[in-house]
Amino acid sequence: MSVPPVRNVGPARLTAGLNRLPRLDFDTHRTVHGPLPPLSLDDLLVLATDIKLTGRGGAGFPFATKLRAVAQQAARRRTECHVVVNATEGEPGSWKDRMLLSRAPHLILDGALLAAHALGARSITVGVADGEASADYLSQALGERRMAIPTRVVVQPERFISGESGALVNGVNGRSPIPPGRKVLAAESGVDSRPTLLSNAETFAQLAVAARLGPAGYTSVGTSQEPGTVLLTVGGAAAFPAVIETPTGVRLMDVLRLCGATIGPGVLVGGYHGAWISRDAVLRAEISRAGMKAVGGALGAGIVLPLGEGSCPLGEAAQVAQYLAGQSAGQCGPCRTGLPDLADALAMLANGTGGEAAMAAVRRVAAAVNGRGACAHPDGTARFVLSTLDAFPDDVAAHLHRGGCGNLVRGVLPVPRALAGRKLAVDWARCDGHGLCATVAPELIHLDGNGFPAFADSAVPEWLEGSARRAVRRCPALALRLATPAR
Structure with a gap:
């Protein structure tokens, strides 16, 4: 797994020690970060509230609200609950969770253990993406320490939607790892249909840092409304792509300069569900949810992709x-x-x-x-x-x-590109414009103004491969085929 270098603006918290070492094993982790204090549920709720901790997976939901909801559901139903760490990171432009998994995995496990202890959880599950070495890194970390609560790693398909919370819960429960089709709160019905605390890997790592620093120490950097630091993945036209740890309130332009980025006509912030901001907006933007929103952008999962020239x-x-x-x-x-x-x-x-x-x-x-x-x-x-x-x-x-x-x-x-599947292709010397293919596979093929097939130059989605094969078989002129693109 290739992970870009780590850089810092201000103090290194999540990234402490990584300027000297490629990875913190458990003994080194405890030397760098110190002991993890035990916290009761009330203590953890107060901490998460005082530091205004929000989820770092994109939605920015208050962590204390999730934690309280799971505790209340478990008490009301008199059942055990679960803790799930979402480290699937399906966004192609994001590397921050992979950086934590490969270089500072014990911060993630510390945060999950804090929450699980406070809730009296039955298990901890860490969801990771297939096709990466994340599962191996986590297995190595789990072998270096004794987890007081049963902890397992679940591998999800490497797809954009695999990181959606409902998709992850489905995968953990042994079902197809896709969103459930209707809104189901994990706090009410998650793993084994029990109340489940589900949050992003960075969120749990932030919790572990905050438990050691305390509210005053944690909020000593950042803005008053969004204290602490955040992890950003800066890629795109950056000369030095990197995972950046920065306090909130820092100017976006300072982060881009640190990575040698050429802005060009705009910068995509928040990833592929985020928004573009113009060159002028980049000069005004500050790193925070409120700061990005003020210029028409979104912090999202902390993805910053300058387009360059x-x-x-x-x-x-x-x-x-x-x-x-x-x-x-x-x-x-x-x-x-x-x-x-x-x-x-x-x-x-x-x-x-x-x-x-x-x-x-x-x-x-x-x-x-x-x-x-x-x-x-x-x-x-x-x-x-x-x-x-x-x-x-x-x-x-x-x-x-x-x-x-x-x-x-x-x-x-x-x-x-490595994820691209087969594409539809037409032998135009054979195609007579019968139009049958568009009837068989209307989700994939439509007819242009002259009655000939037209379709996107992209891989056929897995769930439409059956329709594509039927269209190929039904073509009277044998002009349509499914082609595997060259790697």
């Missing part, structure tokens, strides 16, 4: 939109048809072939999927796409009126 913003965004469409669970209309349509429309606009009709289609489909999905994936994808149009008006105008902006798509925004 020389790459086409619309083309970059179109590749991401196609990736996001293929990463859905495919269990509701907005995901099955809306997101592929949205990706197609943005691709046509980026290619300079769709004109005003493509622009109108992007806005129409984005409005249609918003708020109607089984989970937040359609909403986040629509927000990202609309943010692209709003942040780069000059680029949009060039694609509308001149067929393009003149820049290549350099792949500044990370899209995991």
Whole structure:
């Protein structure tokens, strides 16, 4: 697993010792961070409230509220509860949880153990993504210490939606690791249908740091409303991509300079469910949820991706939109048809072939999927796409009126090509425009103005492979095929 270097603005807390050592084993961890004080449920609630600890996975929900809800549910139902650490990190642009897992895993385990002890939890589960060495790193860490509460590692498929809380709970319970399709609070019904405290890996690590520092020590840096530090992943056009630990309130520009980043026309903040902010907004932005919101951005899971110079913003965004469409669970209309349509429309606009009709289609489909999905994936994808149009008006105008902006798509925004599956392809010398393929697989294929098949240049989602194979088999001219892209 390749993890970028760690850099710091201000004091090193989560990253203490990592400037000298590649990894903190348990003995070194205790030397660097000191002993972990035992805390009762009341103590932990007071601590989490005083430091205003919020989840670091993206939503920013108050940790004390979650903790109290789980305790109340367990007491009311007279049942045991569970603790789940979400370290799946399905976002391609995020490395902070992987950094913690590989270099400072005992902070995560400390925080989970604090919460589990306070709640009298039956078990601790850490969810990690497949395809990484995260499970090995955790197994190594668990072998270095004795966990007083049974702790296991559950591996989830490496997909964008695997990090959604309901998807993780489903995976832990042995079901398909996709969002449940309806809102189910883990605090009410999580692992084994029992009350479950579920939060992000960084959140538990922050809890472990705060338990040692106490409220006064923890809140000595950062803003009054969002005290402490946060972890950021700075990638994109950064010359020195890194995981940055910084107090809240620090200027975004200072973080970008530390990583040698070229801003270009804009910076994506908050990841692929976040938003673009302009060059002018970058100069005003501060690192905090409130600071990012003030300039039209979102802190989200702490992902910062400067675009830099020389790459086409619309083309970059179109590749991401196609990736996001293929990463859905495919269990509701907005995901099955809306997101592929949205990706197609943005691709046509980026290619300079769709004109005003493509622009109108992007806005129409984005409005249609918003708020109607089984989970937040359609909403986040629509927000990202609309943010692209709003942040780069000059680029949009060039694609509308001149067929393009003149820049290549350099792949500044990370899209995991290794995850790409098979794509639909047409032998145009054979295709006679029968149109049967669009009837068999309408979620994948539509007919253009001349009656010939058209579809996105992206991998066929796993849940649509059956439809794609049927379309290939039913093609009278044998013109349609499923091709494996070259690695």
